[in-house]
Amino acid sequence: MKIRRTPWWQYVVALLLGLIAGCLLVQVSESSGLSLLGAPWFVSVVLLLLGIVVLVMALQVHQYATTDPQKRARLKPLDPTKAVYTLMLSKALGLTGAALAGWYVGQILLVLDHIEADYYATAVTQCAVAAVICLADMVIGIVGEWLCQLPPMxxxxxxxxxxxxxxxxxxxxxxxxxx
Missing domain, CATH: 1.20.5 (Single alpha-helices involved in coiled-coils or other helix-helix interfaces)
Incomplete structure (x- = not known):
């Protein structure tokens, strides 16, 4: 099975699509009067924990894959299915992190004119924290994908x-x- 690295342009496309969707959300929210802006703190915490879990799993795969075969016999065996799932999670986390970062940045950009209002100031703060965490998740996904590479046989x-x-x-x- 040959799995290729995610090309850089897919992250850019995901970021731009998220940015457009975030901007559209602000316009729909303002025209309809619905309160859709911001990101609950719970979402930011879950995204942060998800990034940490994927990074730990990718480090475990990397440690096992790069250990000398004679020393590897002393390590706990790594399930190949877990290694593939970790790679797929890393790929998904990178692309999702890019899309969500764009989503939150799009909301921030269109709301900055109204930041003096408490509602919009809170939404900008929530979106800024979520965007930073999503960018970190994107980086963790890219690094995790690299960590899951097997050395050439x-x-x-x-x-x-x-x-x-x-x-x-x-x-x-x-x-x-x-x-």
Missing amino acids: EGPENPKMKAAKRRRGIASATAKTRH
Whole structure:
């Protein structure tokens, strides 16, 4: 199974889509009179805890994957399913963190004109805290995805094997020209 890293532009797209959605939410909230702005503190705490859990899991996968095979026998075995789930959680956390950061920043940008009102000042504070946590989650997702990378095995895709193959190719080509 070959899983590729999430391209950088997907984070930018998620951030921009979240920004647009956050701006639309402010306009709908102001035109309808509904109180939809801000982020409950509970949401920020849950997002922070989720980021910490994913980071700890990714560090466990990284420790196991980078440990020497002889030393690895002494470690508690790592379930491959847990490693794949950790990778998927890291990918999801990175993209979701980007989208939610855009969502909260979009709300902040359109409400800054009304910040003197207590309601809007509270909404800006809540959104700012949530946006910082979501950006941290995005970074944790990107780092977690990197931590879940497996080192190359001694197969044909290993850089050492490719270099040895090239050397052998050069050596055999020079040997043929000498004869």
